[in-house]
Each structure stands twice: as structure tokens, then as C-alpha cells.
Amino acid sequence: MHIVVCLKQVPNTTQVKINPETNTLVRDGVESIMNPFDENALEMALQLKEAHPGTRVTALTMGPPQAADILKEAVGRGADDVLLLCDRAVAGSDTLATSYAISCAVRSLGAPDLVIFGKQAIDGDTAQVGPGVADWLGIPCVACVRKCEIAADGKTATVERVSEDAYDVVEAPLPCALTVVKEANVPRMASLRGKMAARKLAIEPTTAAATGADPALLGLAASPTHVVRIFSPPAKTGGAKWEGLEPAEAAQKLVAELKNRKLV
Amino acid sequence: MAELNYGLSELALEIRSMMREFAQTRVKPVRAELDEKGIFPIDLLRELGKMDLMGLYIPEAYGGTFDGDSLPNIIAVEELSRVCIGVSVSFAANGLGSDPILIGGSEEQKKKYLPAIARGEKLAAYALTEPNAGSDAGSIRTTAVKKGDKYVLNGTKQWITNGGEADVYCVFAVTDKNRGARGVSCFIVEKGTPGFSFGKKENKMGIRASATRELIFEDCEVPAENLIGREGTGFIWAMKTFDVSRPGIAAQAIGLAQGALDEAVSYAKVRQQFGRPVIANQGLSWMLAEMATKIEAARALTYATVRTIDSGAKDYSKFSAMCKMYASDMAMEVTTNAVQVLGGYGYMKEYPVEKMMRDAKILQIYEGTNQIQRDIIGLALNKEYAGAAKA
Amino acid sequence: MGLLIDREKCIGCGACAAQCPFGALSLDAEGKAQANEACTACGSCTEACPVGALKIEAAEKKSAGIDLAEWRGVWVYAEQREGALHGVSFELLGEGRVLAEKLGVPLTAVLLGSGVEALAAPLFEHGADRVILADHPALAAYTAEAYAEALSALVRKYKPEALLAGATTIGRGFVPRVAIEVRTGLTADCTGLDIDPATRRLLQTRPAFGGNIMACIECPDHRPQMATVRPKVFKAAPAQPGRTGELVKETLDLKAPAVRVLETVHAMENEKNVADAEIIVTGGRGLGKPENFALLRELADALGGAAIGASRAAVDAGWISAFHQVGQTGKTVRPKVYIACGVSGQIQHLVGMNSSDTIIAINKDPDAPIFGVADIGIVGDLFQVVPEIIRALKA
Structure with a gap:
């Protein structure tokens, strides 16, 4: 079996702060990380590899040259091969153009049996690229998967697809795509030998042209959506802050206030 | 943070950052619970095994990563201890339990036991202390009597770290009671050997995640090839x-x-x-x-x-x-x-x-x-x- | 196309690099601004540049030849699950009504499923002028492929100018495929929608970077303009009993889906869902350990059955399932009362709950950002304060 895991390097948005004076993002000291949901996708691929000997896992990313870091991290954890799609031609791509570019990269790897994505990336939060890539590839996609088993004959995947208040047991023929939720697993940490192997790895970037992509479908020009304005969310100012009250006093005051506002 | 230049190797620095992350993300969230309930951190140790961190003191020839520099292992213990020594002692006790094999064991013994320990699939323990032999290790009373191609062990070991959890035990027993300390020998005893059982698990003041237990040997027959070195070298x-x-x-x-x-x-x-x-x-x-x-x-x-x-x-x-x-x-x-x-x-x-x-x-x-x-x-x-x- | 940097004008001040939300700009070896692949041509930097060295070159005129005038009407995807309409459908009808009126076009609800005709009536009552129903056995259970195929076929046939869907696991699962099929743009998780009266364009506002910035997005040359909207962001339109409209039954030729739903398990039924709750009690990292959620459950009971929420930190620590997670990567909630206990208030949490009617925060740290959005903030130890609140409620 050949599994392709699509990864994205993202700024750690939990560290991003807004400078209240200039109302701009403070990115200083914000590290670049592997998108947390993609870690779960990678872990699912690695667990499938362990369960099905002979399986090969390829980690794929699209991004600037430094995105090679997350591919090295993936190798440290056990990925066999990597593909770094790095091309100015894809700059400004929205989800339509991005999913096209990634679908070409996936296709250039042959015909993988399974393409796994994280549920969404924490910088864009669109959750569109996984299903989009699947559509370009013409394969099914099951989104929000927390469990995946592949039949012994390697022809079908049985997955648990979670929704807001239930889960479905779904059977999908391979090849197919999955997007993975956090509760699927606990991502492993890289091993020492894996890290050593990753350190020696020289990752050569691949261009979109080399993956057979049609330049007319890439980048800003091929992107229907445009960001026309970026602004900071209006800051909500806090209301009353009670400090130095005894716990019982604060509690009584709160309950009185809630009753007063007819909230309880 | 500023730090002194200890001339640490690249490997030592790598292991420090791996252990630091492991301790923060894996150990810190559970340390209070492990302590309160006295839970042995077997999952954490198995995970360290998968990360190639259980064989830092074992030479490459036996499946570890030791290259003559002991600092990577020392630093790994240090980083783990920074978050929880209940976990770190369970980690380090494998080293203690393996050391007699590393120092005095034969090539066969090393090949047989060390690779699984390096992978974290098997845990090791060191069994010297007895109820009446603490600091005075020469006064141990557990005996090993040679019988054909076997030694028969009898006695009780006390406060053995990783006791009950470990698979491989280096057990010290008297083979010649007339020679005092010179009459002590060391044996490799595997968990599951008939006649080898465990007593109570101790309820301790601290390092409560670690397992501290009695080992009981009742006519426990150990193959003679499990003797480390010669008789009397224990x-x-x-x-x-x-x-x-x-x-x-x-x-x-x-x-x-x-x-x-x-x-x-x-x-x-x-x-x-x-x-x-x-x-x-x-x-x-x-x-x-x-x-x-x-x-x-x-x-x-x-x-x-x-x-x-x-x-x-x-x-x-x-x-x-x-x-x-x-x-x-x-x-x-x-x-x-x-x-x-x-x-x-x-x-x-x-x-x-x-x-x-x-x-x-x-x-x-x-x-x-x-x-x-x-x-x-x-x-x-x-x-x-x-x-x-x-x- | 994209960002143009005038190297003659650039003075290497770095203002653009500081401004760029994507970290795409830096100074090159000659001290001039340069952009890397992360650039989305959003234009933030053009405003920051003191010398006007940066500009966004308009994308080349699309030769796709889409006649925008052919595309008219606002559509709402009416989501149903197991024969029941999802609440977001009514919220979208409420917002869709506003947009349709601004555009002077009718509002259509699209209903997909098998044996779901009875659901058309409530859609009319909540503001739909027309319901297009595709009732087909292949749509009995939700699969992204069949639903995308059906909706794409309807879009191609009727040519709506805008299409809204709920950003639920279903909407986010298949609507992206529709966008690819019809080669148009899709903006996810919008929190604000409006119409530019001059261009008739749909202005789609959404949070990005974990809610740290808001982006306004347009889809100027492609149709339909598609957006998903998170549940609870808009208020549902009130029902007008007896209101009715035109029901169009479409017969589609759909393949049997290759993906099969074997079983649906309602494992969460015993738990109150934060998405629908009037009162939510949320625990964060400050709870310290999973057992302490018991204290919050006690408070929830004392409040007459509130739902339990959790911050990402609490979920990531494995203290409680992701079902309870509130925030950018969890659920958006809009309860009457939101009580945050030991939640520091990371921006990604705040975006999921800051439109709650009344927010109460209990935290030891007087500088915790949660106090910035709280209507009532109590600086104190939750383990002391919460039991007292329970006592006061029971008194």
C-alpha cells in the first residue's frame, strides 16, 4: 500500500498576539510548526504502515523552502519518502488553485491508495483542501475521520466519520482520501534514529511544472477568491472585574446579578 | 537561558531536546496522577523505547546508541527528572539492571538480553538489597546452590526498583557462604521462571510512580549459563x-x-x-x-x-x-x-x-x-x- | 500578477515585513523587500509601506468568459440529517433573506435527501421563496460524492449568484467538492456577509490565523459565490406560519455512491451539546486534571442543566473529548450565559464564544485575556469560587 500524507507548515497561531497600539500581528518569536491536525494525519498513516507491512508513507507539502523542516520531522517519525512542492507560480493560490496544485503533486507520485489530510490547517481553518484535492483526483473523500482500518485485501477502508453529535461507520473503496480529526490518535514523537536519518536528508524542491500541473490553473490568476481587506477583529472591552473579594462574597454577588438579569 | 559550556556532543544536545519535549508533553500532564495513584509509567517507557531512548547506555552492537560518551544518558535522566523522578528512576533502573550484564556479562548474554532492553520491549532491574542487607551488601542471605547445569535460588530481595514490572533481573546471591563478599555471585533471572514470585508493592513517601517490590525465590532454578562471570565475582x-x-x-x-x-x-x-x-x-x-x-x-x-x-x-x-x-x-x-x-x-x-x-x-x-x-x-x-x- | 515590489522605491525599512500576516516578506541581501511563496497578495503590506513601493497587481482579466448576468438568485443549502433539518439551515435562511433583498432576487433553499419532501414546508416558513428538492435514494445517507454531484448539477442548471451552506461537518465535507466541480471560489467559516451594492459582489468576512485577523474576501469573476457559515453565527429567521412558496422537484440521474454509510451511532446523546445550549460552563487548563470537570458538572446541574464546554488546552490534555471543545477548532457557541472557569482566553477560544450574551470568567490570573471579553470577571481560585456559586444557587 502507498499512503500519501499532505502536511502544511503553519505559524503557531496560539502564540500570535496583536499589538494593541499598531493593531498588527506580532509575529516575533512565533515558531513555524507542522499543522497540528496534520500530525494526526501522519500518525494515522504511520499506524496503518505498522498494521500493514510493506506499506510506504510519503509526506508531501507545498510551501516555501523552509517547509522542508516539517518533511524532516515526518521522516523522523517514520515517513519513507518526501515531496516538497515549492514554486513561486503557486503564490497567491486560494483553495481551488491550491487543491489543484497538490492534486498534481499527489498524482506525480503514482496512484496512491490513500491520501490523508488533517481536518483543517490552523492558519486558514478552511478545511477545504482535503476534499478539494480528492475532487481533482476524482476519488472519494471522507472528512473528519477518527479511526481507519484497511481490509486485508487492501481494497476498502472502514472508517469512523465524526459529526457534531454522532459518528458514522463508513466504508470507502480505495483509492480514497481522508481528513483526520484530533481525537483520532496521539501523534508520536520522532525517534532518535529517525532524526539522524532526517538530518542527512537533502530535500530537493519540486516545481509545479515537474508534477505536470497546467500553469493556467495555478496561483493568484487561477484563484477565484481574493482577499480584499485584512483587519484586526474589533477588540471587545471587558465589563466588571471583581478583585479581592472573598469567594463566598463574589459567588453571592454573581448569583444575585444573574438573577437580576433573569439569566437563571 | 544562559548555560555553561560543557562541550556537549551533538548527540547529547539532540537527546536533551528530545527528552525535554517528551518530559513536557508526555510526563508533565500525568505526573500528579502517577504520583497520587502510584501508577507505573509503562506506556511512557515503551514510548521512549520507540524513540530509541531506552538504549542510550547500550553499545550499538547490542541495539543501543552508546558510542563511548555517557553524557547523553546522564542528560536524559536529568531532563526526565526535571519533571518527575518517579518516572526517571523507572527509566534509569533499566540501566542499573543492565549494568552487571554490560560490565561482566558474556557476549551471548549481551546479545540475548540487551537488544530488547534497548528497544524498551523489556525492562531490567537490579536486585541486591535484602531485609538484613542494605548498606552492608556483603551480608546478603539469598543463596544459589549449583545442581547439575542449574543453580537453585532461595531467599528474598527487598525494595527492588522496577520489581514486578521488569522482565530481566540481575540477582545477587551467595554461592559460598564461607567467603563473605567474595562468595557472592550474580545471576540473570527472567520473570516467569518457576519459583520466582513477587511480594508486596511498597507504599512510598515519594517516587510513587516507580515500582518498589519484594522478589521471592523459592527453589527457583536458573540455568547455569545465566551466571554473570565466574562464581564469587558478584x-x-x-x-x-x-x-x-x-x-x-x-x-x-x-x-x-x-x-x-x-x-x-x-x-x-x-x-x-x-x-x-x-x-x-x-x-x-x-x-x-x-x-x-x-x-x-x-x-x-x-x-x-x-x-x-x-x-x-x-x-x-x-x-x-x-x-x-x-x-x-x-x-x-x-x-x-x-x-x-x-x-x-x-x-x-x-x-x-x-x-x-x-x-x-x-x-x-x-x-x-x-x-x-x-x-x-x-x-x-x-x-x-x-x-x-x-x- | 500578485505583489509587485518596486526596488527603486523600496527603502528597506522593513515595515512591510512587520505588517505581513503571513510572514511572507523579508529583506534580501541588498536590503530590499522580497516576498516568498507564503504571499497571498492580500495587500496588507501596501498600506504599511511609507514610500508606496508595494502594490498588488490586479489579476489578469479572466478569460473564462463567465457571463455574470446569467447568474441570479441567492441559494441556501438546507442541511438535513436523518430526516430532520439542522438549525443552521434556518440561520442561513435568515441571512440569505437579507442578502436576497439587497440584490432584489428570490431566495431559494436546496434540499437533498431521500423521502424528505415534508421538510420543504418549514423552509418556506423561514423565508425561502422557492425550494428545489432533489429526492433520490442515492442521497439517503450523506456521502460527500453523491451530495456534491447532486448540488453541482443543480448549480449548473439554475446558475445562482450566491450559495450559502452551513460550516458543519457535512457542509464542510462536500461543498468544497462542489466548488471544484463548478470551478468557483468558496470561502469557509464566514462570520459576516454583505453585498457591495455597486458590484453586486458578496463580501465575505472570516477569521484567519486562529481569529487573530479578519479577512474580507470577494469572488469577483466566478459564480456562484460560495460561502460556508458556522452555526450560531447568524440568528435564525423567525417562522411565519403558513408562509409558502414554489416547490421544484428535480429528478437527477445519480450513481449509487461508492462510499457506503454502514451505521450511525449517537454516542453523544447523554451529553448536552454546547452548540445548542442556553448556558455553558467551560473548563480550561486551570482545572489541572480531568477529575475536576466533576466540579463543573455540579455547577452545570445547579444551573438547571447547562452544557459542559472545554478549551483546546483541556481537550488536548486528554481531559475531555473534543465533542465539548469551544473555539476556532471546536464549536462556535452563542449561549445566553457562558461561564469560563480556569480558561485563560486564547484568541482561538475567544472567537468561538465572544458573541455569547453574557460572559462570566473565573480565573486566578488578573491579566488573563478572558477578562477582556467577560461581562463579569471574578479574579480568584475557581476551586474556591465555584463551590460557593453552587452553594449560592442552591440557597
Whole structure:
């Protein structure tokens, strides 16, 4: 079996702060990380590899040259091969153009049996690229998967697809795509030998042209959506802050206030 | 954070960052629960095995990553201890349990046992102490009688770290009771051997995540090929093991004290009294300054000792004893002071320093009490100055 | 196309690099601004540049030849699950009504499923002028492929100018495929929608970077303009009993889906869902350990059955399932009362709950960002304060 895991390097948005004076993002000291949901996708691929000997896992990313870091991290954890799609031609791509570019990269790897994505990336939060890539590839996609088993004959995947208040047991023929939720697993940490192997790895970037992509479908020009304005969310100012009250006093005051506002 | 240049290798630095992340993400969230309920951290150890971190002291030929530099292992223990020594002692006890095989074992024994230990699939334990043989290890009563191609073991071992959890035990037993310490031999005993069972698990003051248990041998037959070295060499393996393992106890102490300092300084910067953070009080900041200084002194002594051992020096018992003694006394002091810095909060289980202080005490006791360490150092001084007195 | 940097004008001040939300700009060896692949041509930097060295070159005129005038009407995807309409459908009808009126076009609800005709009536009552129903056995259970195929076929046939869907696991699962099929843009998780009266364009506002910035997005040359909207962001339109409209039954030729739903398990039924709750009690990292959620459950009971929420930190620590997670990567909630206990208030949490009617925060740290959005903030130890609140409620 050949599994392709699509990864994205993202700024750690939990560290991003807004400078209240200039109302701009403070990115200083914000590290670049592997998108947390993609870690779960990678872990699912690695667990499938362990369960099905002979399986090969390829980690794929699209991004600037430094995105090679997350591919090295993936190798440290056990990925066999990597593909770094790095091309100015894809700059400004929205989800339509991005999913096209990634679908070409996936296709250039042959015909993988399974393409796994994280549920969404924490910088864009669109959750569109996984299903989009699947559509370009013409394969099914099951989104929000927390469990995946592949039949012994390697022809079908049985997955648990979670929704807001239930889960479905779904059977999908391979090849197919999955997007993975956090509760699927606990991502492993890289091993020492894996890290050593990753350190020696020289990752050569691949261009979109080399993956057979049609330049007319890439980048800003091929992107229907445009960001026309970026602004900071209006800051909500806090209301009353009670400090130095005894716990019982604060509690009584709160309950009185809630009753007063007819909230309880 | 500024740090002294200890000339750590790339491997040591890599392992430090891996262990640091592991301790923060895996151990810290569960340490209070492991402590409270006395849960052995088997999942954590298995995960460390998958990360190739259970064989840092085992040579590459036997599946580990040891390349002649012991500092990566020492630093791994230190980083794990910074978050929880209940977990770190369970980790380090594998090294202690493997050391007799590494030091005195045959090629066959090494090939048979060490690779699985390096992968974290099997755990090891070191079984010397008995109810009546603590510091006086020469007075052990467990016996091993040769019968054909087997030895028959009888007796009880006490307070064995990783007891019940480990798969491979290095057990010290008397093969010739007329020869005292020279009549002690060391055997590899596998869990599941008929006649080998476990007694009660101890309910301890600290390091509660670790398993401390009795081993009971009742006509337990062990193949003769499981004898390490020749008959009567056990005491040599026991003492040589301690010489190389005591810096590991020091590493636990340094890590633990560093963890307590981390908590104390962070708290002192945030806690406001009389309108300013408490760290602004000179009395308190001097306390922190001394804590930090002593930790660094212990680290320098320990790393230097490890380097000396690695260099092939013959005589290092004194330094091993010094770093174990100094670092563990320091850790007791630093963790006690960390509780003091946090005041009433420090005494509560909501904050980790209470556990750290309970955990610290064992470091002054196990692998030779600190009184024994002083004896060793005193004895060494007496010997070293024998010539000087004549001169 | 994209960002143009005038190297002559650039003075190497770095203002653009500081401004760029994507970290795409830096200074090159000659001290001039340069952009890397992360650039999305959003234009933030053009405003920051003091010398006007940066500009966004308009994308080349699309030759796709889409006649925008052919595309008219606002559509709402009416989501149903197991024969029941999802609440977001009514919220979208409420917002869709506003947009349709601004554009002077009718509002259509699209209903997909098998044996779901009865659901058309409530859609009319909540503001739909027309319901297009595709009732087909292949749509009995939700699969992204069949639903995307059906909706794409309807879009191609009727040519709506805008299409809204709920950002639920279903909407986010298949609507992206529709966008690819019809080659148009899709903006996810919008929190604000409006119409530019001059261009008739749909202005789609959404949070990005974990809610740290808001982006306004347009889809100028492609149709339909598609957006998903998170549940609880808009208020549902009130029902007008007896209101009705045109029901169009479409017969589609759909393949049997290759993906099969074997079983649906309602494992969460015993738990109150934060998405629908009037009162939510949320625990964060400050709870310290999973057992302490019991204290919050006690408070929830004392409040007459509130739902339990959790911050990402609490979920990531494994203390409680992701079902309870509130925030950018969890659920968006809009209860009457939101009580945050030991939640520091990371921006990604705040975006999921800051439109709650009344927010109460309990935290030891007086500087915790949660106090910035709280209507009532109590600085104190939750383990002391919460039991007292329970006592006061029971008194």
C-alpha cells in the first residue's frame, strides 16, 4: 500500500498576539510548526504502515523552502519518502488553485491508495483542501475521520466519520482520501534514529511544472477568491472585574446579578 | 537561558531536546496522577523505547546508541527528572539492571538480553538489597546452590526498583557462604521462571510512580549459563555497577532540583505581595541565587565525573560518591527551599513542589546512603594520603 | 500578477515585513523587500509601506468568459440529517433573506435527501421563496460524492449568484467538492456577509490565523459565490406560519455512491451539546486534571442543566473529548450565559464564544485575556469560587 500524507507548515497561531497600539500581528518569536491536525494525519498513516507491512508513507507539502523542516520531522517519525512542492507560480493560490496544485503533486507520485489530510490547517481553518484535492483526483473523500482500518485485501477502508453529535461507520473503496480529526490518535514523537536519518536528508524542491500541473490553473490568476481587506477583529472591552473579594462574597454577588438579569 | 559550556556532543544536545519535549508533553500532564495513584509509567517507557531512548547506555552492537560518551544518558535522566523522578528512576533502573550484564556479562548474554532492553520491549532491574542487607551488601542471605547445569535460588530481595514490572533481573546471591563478599555471585533471572514470585508493592513517601517490590525465590532454578562471570565475582559487579551508576543518581538530583528552581523562580516573579513581586525581596532572591548556584556546581561535578569514567580512568569511586552525595543533599535542600518560596501554596498538592520535596528524600538514601558515600570518600582520602603521612 | 515590489522605491525599512500576516516578506541581501511563496497578495503590506513601493497587481482579466448576468438568485443549502433539518439551515435562511433583498432576487433553499419532501414546508416558513428538492435514494445517507454531484448539477442548471451552506461537518465535507466541480471560489467559516451594492459582489468576512485577523474576501469573476457559515453565527429567521412558496422537484440521474454509510451511532446523546445550549460552563487548563470537570458538572446541574464546554488546552490534555471543545477548532457557541472557569482566553477560544450574551470568567490570573471579553470577571481560585456559586444557587 502507498499512503500519501499532505502536511502544511503553519505559524503557531496560539502564540500570535496583536499589538494593541499598531493593531498588527506580532509575529516575533512565533515558531513555524507542522499543522497540528496534520500530525494526526501522519500518525494515522504511520499506524496503518505498522498494521500493514510493506506499506510506504510519503509526506508531501507545498510551501516555501523552509517547509522542508516539517518533511524532516515526518521522516523522523517514520515517513519513507518526501515531496516538497515549492514554486513561486503557486503564490497567491486560494483553495481551488491550491487543491489543484497538490492534486498534481499527489498524482506525480503514482496512484496512491490513500491520501490523508488533517481536518483543517490552523492558519486558514478552511478545511477545504482535503476534499478539494480528492475532487481533482476524482476519488472519494471522507472528512473528519477518527479511526481507519484497511481490509486485508487492501481494497476498502472502514472508517469512523465524526459529526457534531454522532459518528458514522463508513466504508470507502480505495483509492480514497481522508481528513483526520484530533481525537483520532496521539501523534508520536520522532525517534532518535529517525532524526539522524532526517538530518542527512537533502530535500530537493519540486516545481509545479515537474508534477505536470497546467500553469493556467495555478496561483493568484487561477484563484477565484481574493482577499480584499485584512483587519484586526474589533477588540471587545471587558465589563466588571471583581478583585479581592472573598469567594463566598463574589459567588453571592454573581448569583444575585444573574438573577437580576433573569439569566437563571 | 544562559548555560555553561560543557562541550556537549551533538548527540547529547539532540537527546536533551528530545527528552525535554517528551518530559513536557508526555510526563508533565500525568505526573500528579502517577504520583497520587502510584501508577507505573509503562506506556511512557515503551514510548521512549520507540524513540530509541531506552538504549542510550547500550553499545550499538547490542541495539543501543552508546558510542563511548555517557553524557547523553546522564542528560536524559536529568531532563526526565526535571519533571518527575518517579518516572526517571523507572527509566534509569533499566540501566542499573543492565549494568552487571554490560560490565561482566558474556557476549551471548549481551546479545540475548540487551537488544530488547534497548528497544524498551523489556525492562531490567537490579536486585541486591535484602531485609538484613542494605548498606552492608556483603551480608546478603539469598543463596544459589549449583545442581547439575542449574543453580537453585532461595531467599528474598527487598525494595527492588522496577520489581514486578521488569522482565530481566540481575540477582545477587551467595554461592559460598564461607567467603563473605567474595562468595557472592550474580545471576540473570527472567520473570516467569518457576519459583520466582513477587511480594508486596511498597507504599512510598515519594517516587510513587516507580515500582518498589519484594522478589521471592523459592527453589527457583536458573540455568547455569545465566551466571554473570565466574562464581564469587558478584560483589565486584555490584560495586562496579554502583561506581558507574551513582552519577546517574546525581543526574536525577540535578534534574529534580532544576525543576524545583523552575517552579520557584516562575512563582516568585508572578506572586505579588505588598505591591511587588516577591522576587524583589532580597531575602528571597538570595535564596534562589544559592539554589541556582548549587545546582550548577553539582552539574559541573557530575559531568566531570562522567567524563573521567568515560576516559577509562581506573580510580573514580571517590568522585562517583562525591557527586551522588553532593547532588542529592543539594536536591533535598533546593526542593525544601522551593516549597518555602511558594509558601502555603508550596505545601499544597495543587503545586508540584510538594511532590518534588517528597521525591528528593530517596536520593539521599538509595544506591548507598549519603553516609556510605562519605565513608567511601573518607576511605579514599585515607588511602591517597597514606604516602603523604610517611613523607 | 500578485505583489509587485518596486526596488527603486523600496527603502528597506522593513515595515512591510512587520505588517505581513503571513510572514511572507523579508529583506534580501541588498536590503530590499522580497516576498516568498507564503504571499497571498492580500495587500496588507501596501498600506504599511511609507514610500508606496508595494502594490498588488490586479489579476489578469479572466478569460473564462463567465457571463455574470446569467447568474441570479441567492441559494441556501438546507442541511438535513436523518430526516430532520439542522438549525443552521434556518440561520442561513435568515441571512440569505437579507442578502436576497439587497440584490432584489428570490431566495431559494436546496434540499437533498431521500423521502424528505415534508421538510420543504418549514423552509418556506423561514423565508425561502422557492425550494428545489432533489429526492433520490442515492442521497439517503450523506456521502460527500453523491451530495456534491447532486448540488453541482443543480448549480449548473439554475446558475445562482450566491450559495450559502452551513460550516458543519457535512457542509464542510462536500461543498468544497462542489466548488471544484463548478470551478468557483468558496470561502469557509464566514462570520459576516454583505453585498457591495455597486458590484453586486458578496463580501465575505472570516477569521484567519486562529481569529487573530479578519479577512474580507470577494469572488469577483466566478459564480456562484460560495460561502460556508458556522452555526450560531447568524440568528435564525423567525417562522411565519403558513408562509409558502414554489416547490421544484428535480429528478437527477445519480450513481449509487461508492462510499457506503454502514451505521450511525449517537454516542453523544447523554451529553448536552454546547452548540445548542442556553448556558455553558467551560473548563480550561486551570482545572489541572480531568477529575475536576466533576466540579463543573455540579455547577452545570445547579444551573438547571447547562452544557459542559472545554478549551483546546483541556481537550488536548486528554481531559475531555473534543465533542465539548469551544473555539476556532471546536464549536462556535452563542449561549445566553457562558461561564469560563480556569480558561485563560486564547484568541482561538475567544472567537468561538465572544458573541455569547453574557460572559462570566473565573480565573486566578488578573491579566488573563478572558477578562477582556467577560461581562463579569471574578479574579480568584475557581476551586474556591465555584463551590460557593453552587452553594449560592442552591440557597
